[in-house]
Amino acid sequence: MNIGEIARRAGVSRSTVSYVLSGKRPVSDEVRARVERVIEESGYRPSATARALAQGSTRTIGLVIPPMGSHLSIDQLQFVGSVAEAAADHDHDVLLSPSGRDEVFDRMLGERRVEGVIVMETLLHDARVSRLLQEPVPFVTIGRTGSETAHAWVDLDYAGLVTTAVRRLAELGHRRIALVNRPQELLDQEYGPAFRAQDAFDKTVAELGLGGHLVCCADDTRAGEECVRRLLADTPELTALVSINERSLSGVVHGLKATGRTLPRDFSVVAVTSQANAQGIAPAVAGADVPTAEMGRSAVEALLAAIDDPAKAPAQVLLRPELIERASLGAAPVSRA
Amino acid sequence: MNIGEIARRAGVSRSTVSYVLSGKRPVSDEVRARVERVIEESGYRPSATARALAQGSTRTIGLVIPPMGSHLSIDQLQFVGSVAEAAADHDHDVLLSPSGRDEVFDRMLGERRVEGVIVMETLLHDARVSRLLQEPVPFVTIGRTGSETAHAWVDLDYAGLVTTAVRRLAELGHRRIALVNRPQELLDQEYGPAFRAQDAFDKTVAELGLGGHLVCCADDTRAGEECVRRLLADTPELTALVSINERSLSGVVHGLKATGRTLPRDFSVVAVTSQANAQGIAPAVAGADVPTAEMGRSAVEALLAAIDDPAKAPAQVLLRPELIERASLGAAPVSRA
DNA sequence: CTGAAAGCGCTTACAG
């Protein structure tokens, strides 16, 4: 079943069928009704491939997902879903490209399967971005790169979030605070969030004259427990911590409980993580909820804007969700303050 | 830059350029070299859209991902990645369709963007599958449906895994065992894994004359803790549990520790979860590692086989990873056995 | 071994 067959059955030309479908040209009510009936009866849908070829647009965007086996989180799958949904809202489809599979990346770009690309988990120095900067295709990164060349990005303001969290803890009387960061290897790779969180933590702690303790932690529960045990052994006076490591968070909280701390009476925890994760831990963890849906939507909209008008200044969106106070956050213990 | 321009520059016909690219017809060494040089110099890549139209094949498969905000797990993102990688190994791309977005699903199928579809998180009665059964497009479900009509699927043998786990615990002397299942709402929706695990648990426990305790648990850490507390309050003689709920697992283990149990001396835990999750908990949890990569690969291969020969009997792959003994598993405590 | 031409299924300027 194709447009020619519909035209024949309705007794009109193929162009008329096309215009009935697209609405780009007025069609008399009578003809329109006839064509629509035939389409209805036959269940005809135009071929996306043929349309893409004729129009020169695939209405598809590429999404470069992190390589397998690396630091995948629930947030990231949520993000993938939200990109697909936001794209659907704009009548676009999403094609997946696993990072590290250069053939797929090459095919998406070289063979013009996509109109633009979203890159997840961008590093400060990112080979994929270097590659994209040489191509004519618009793209948006999740996370900023160190690239001087301006390009569109959407990022969470880790520096701002960490600063706010430390300030709030200081207001509550906490004087010795730790930062639980992502794994050391990510810092080594210059992963932006780990990098900027650490920097902001150092500065804020210094500015407020607090005792600050940095620790990197692997992305799992067990590492969270160990990390807390080590921290408390080294610095028993610690009364609060800020975590940007969502996968170790429940381990961190359990580690605190295991060493006899009751939250928030003896110890406070503030984290950057998804709302579901923060509330899925007992006690519920205060902090900034990572707005995955909003990030997905912003990225898609920034990309579509760039596709629409490549000359326009690239959108750069820095999201900074507010700090939500939940049961894990309280005043510093009087005895220790 | 298109095939005509390459042909002109190389002084050959467009068909010759096409045959140099596809290798479907012999081309003299001299002509081939000339064409290849021009292609090389110009960086020409054929348009995927034009090729798809001419060949009648998009070389793209659709992946229907679970709706957002529902029970997403790390395993599932891994699975998405492994589908993309397996597809890439067979020169196919992956188009995403968020469940619940019927327009996207309709577009994928109706507008023939994809050659076939993989459906994640299938329910026993699944609207998406009913829809697919009426379409001519091949598809593979992850998880079996209750449909009598045969279709291709890939599933984990939850029944077998639970049975094996219970038997092993019985061998080790455990007499009262609990099953920590997925949330009640999934059972109500007739989610296959939850359903079959429960059924197998009931049967095996009865067969071995053990005391069996069923409990549904929400998909988070806090729920795991509460669930264990409730279980132990009701049945203090419990010495082991089997969990198929990966997201609550660390809470379950911490709950056990919080009630004074030392694993595996006082209590044993066996779980079906990803290897990373099992090993990211202290002590490492024994059980069957969900083989996400293998499931993704099997699904892609089953789908490509169905696309290749729709008449062939659909592949039905039941995976049953072996039970791995880790630190959480041991003999029943003597005092209680 | 190579080329001229038809065809894939659409869209859209051009004409009336």
Added chain:
DNA sequence: CTGAAAGCGCTTACAG
């Protein structure tokens, strides 16, 4: 308001 025709960029039978 409608149609005939060219064109999107490939592939592939047909001919030589």
